[in-house]
Amino acid sequence: MTNTDAQVLIVGSGPTGLALACDLARRGVQFRIVDKARTYFIGSKGKGLQPRSLEVMDDFGIAGQILANGKFHIPFRGYDGSKVLGEKDIHEGRYPTPNVPYASPLITPQWRVEEALRELLERHGGRVEFGTELTGIEQDEGSVTATLRSDDGEERVCCRYLAAADGGRSFVRKALQVPFEGETWKDERMYVGDVRLRGLDREAWHSWPNHPDGWLALCPLPSTDTFQLQAQAPPGFEPEPSLELFQQWVNERTGGMDIKLTDAPWLSLYRVNVRMAARYRIGRIFLAGDAAHVHSPAGGQGMNTGIQDAYNLGWKLQRVLTGAPDALLDTYEEERLPVAANVLGLSTKLYRQITADDEGAIRRDAVTLQLGITYREMSLSARRGCPVEPFFGRSRSGCAGIGCRRQTDSALRSFPRATFHFIAVIRQRQRSMGERPGWCEAS
Numbered sequence: 001m002t003n004t005d006a007q008v009l010i011v012g013s014g015p016t017g018l019a020l021a022c023d024l025a026r027r028g029v030q031f032r033i034v035d036k037a038r039t040y041f042i043g044s045k046g047k048g049l050q051p052r053s054l055e056v057m058d059d060f061g062i063a064g065q066i067l068a069n070g071k072f073h074i075p076f077r078g079y080d081g082s083k084v085l086g087e088k089d090i091h092e093g094r095y096p097t098p099n100v101p102y103a104s105p106l107i108t109p110q111w112r113v114e115e116a117l118r119e120l121l122e123r124h125g126g127r128v129e130f131g132t133e134l135t136g137i138e139q140d141e142g143s144v145t146a147t148l149r150s151d152d153g154e155e156r157v158c159c160r161y162l163a164a165a166d167g168g169r170s171f172v173r174k175a176l177q178v179p180f181e182g183e184t185w186k187d188e189r190m191y192v193g194d195v196r197l198r199g200l201d202r203e204a205w206h207s208w209p210n211h212p213d214g215w216l217a218l219c220p221l222p223s224t225d226t227f228q229l230q231a232q233a234p235p236g237f238e239p240e241p242s243l244e245l246f247q248q249w250v251n252e253r254t255g256g257m258d259i260k261l262t263d264a265p266w267l268s269l270y271r272v273n274v275r276m277a278a279r280y281r282i283g284r285i286f287l288a289g290d291a292a293h294v295h296s297p298a299g300g301q302g303m304n305t306g307i308q309d310a311y312n313l314g315w316k317l318q319r320v321l322t323g324a325p326d327a328l329l330d331t332y333e334e335e336r337l338p339v340a341a342n343v344l345g346l347s348t349k350l351y352r353q354i355t356a357d358d359e360g361a362i363r364r365d366a367v368t369l370q371l372g373i374t375y376r377e378m379s380l381s382a383r384r385g386c387p388v389e390p391f392f393g394r395s396r397s398g399c400a401g402i403g404c405r406r407q408t409d410s411a412l413r414s415f416p417r418a419t420f421h422f423i424a425v426i427r428q429r430q431r432s433m434g435e436r437p438g439w440c441e442a443s
């Protein structure tokens with residue numbers, strides 16, 4: 001059967017796919033979102049929402065729900081065995097201002113973020129089609145044809161665009177043979193799980209950084225009765241994760257503190273990969289989230305970068321589907337690929353600092369908070385050395401972030417309404433993201 005209803009097919013319903021689905025739903029784009037998993041994921045995985053992602057949630061209208069399930073300013077408490085070395089709020093002094101409504105990361109389990117996005121999607125009348133796997137893709141100049149397999153059999157779906165939010169092992173990326181450049185750190189294995197326990201308070205992120213077998217951390221997950229346990233495996237040792245193994249490491253690394261793990265709803269073993277896709281756009285297909293970039297979890301960037309990929313792509317898809325020039329979609333890769341490159345470098349540096357027990361590991365700034373991300377130097381934004389007067393300018397000496405009069409005029413000749421539309425949208429977005437519209441100095 002061939003179905004031509006979907007303008008966009010989203011593959012994968014992690015935070016990236018869900019964020020894109022919510023954005024398209026509120027913009028009236030017809031789409032489907034499929035996931036090969038039979039149901040939604042229950043593990044905490046990413047447990048930090050950075051300020052930029054909180055701004056996205058705000059724009060979606062679900063910041064209240066997200067904030068109610070999270071907590072800011074959970075201090076790190078460092079131990080050497082059973083001895084407390086000290087406690088530090090690494091975001092001390094960071095509080096909201098009118099320009100920066102969210103000043104530090106919110107600790108909340110990833111499944112809570114996905115839950116809020118899924119509920120929003122349902123309020124928009126959408127839903128994830130679980131148990132539906134993408135098994136084939138073809139594209140030509142006008143459309144993408146996807147093969148989906150579910151218990152009901154095989155279905156061929158014809159859509160205008162496909163967004164691959166299908167995670168680090170992306171079927172789409174592999175099928176399109178997009179190089180995933182970088183490295184796998186074979187010797188860096190991290191055990192992660194959600195555990196219930198007795199014997200530790202929930203007021204701090206407990207951390208044992210310097211045991212010879214590797215570090216251990218237990219972070220209370222707000223809005224749950226669980227902690228996220230993270231532990232580095234001793235070199236050359238790779239047993240299956242289990243409650244017993246986690247208990248053994250807790251006993252050994254906490255110097256015999258009386259901590260009793262009682263239950264583990266989710267356990268996993270994680271191998272660190274640091275890789276990014278060479279391209280984000282392949283014709284009518286876009287890679288987003290972990291499908292486009294993976295890295296160590298240090299610094300809590302992965303889920304956030306995926307959500308912001310989706311936020312960047314959503315409005316562009318809608319604009320192009322309603323008449324804006326196709327070239328607008330090229331700016332997705334132009335704007336987001338460099339962000340991933342920076343995130344890979346940053347998370348690698350932080351991971352190295354954590355494993356070396358270096359103090360830099362807990363230093364946070366506008367870069368780790370993702371508040372430094374702008375697109376001011378990109379083609380939709382500032383034009384350095386623009387020789388003519390600003391079209392929208394407030395600055396007497398600068399040219400407007402959206403482009404100078406000459407550039408805008410030439411765009412207007414070909415696509416008057418669409419161009420006006422997306423200029424307005426960009427300005428609106430810059431305001432809602434608290435960004436100045438990228439003023440640049442006139443030459």
Ligand SMILES: Cc1cc2nc3c(=O)[nH]c(=O)nc-3n(C[C@H](O)[C@H](O)[C@H](O)COP(=O)(O)OP(=O)(O)OC[C@H]3O[C@@H](n4cnc5c(N)ncnc54)[C@H](O)[C@@H]3O)c2cc1C
Binds near residue numbers: 011015017270302304
């Ligand atoms: C231990 C750990 C800690 C982390 N900590 C943080 C943190 O603190 N902060 C942070 O920001 N990030 C963190 N991350 C990273 C974060 O979890 C990921 O970056 C995030 O899940 C990526 O979201 P995604 O939607 O791109 O992909 P995923 O969440 O991987 O979702 C992909 C989805 O696609 C589906 N799928 C795959 N193939 C197909 C197919 N062929 N057809 C249909 N569906 C398919 C899968 O079933 C899955 O549901 C952490 C990760 C781990 C493992």
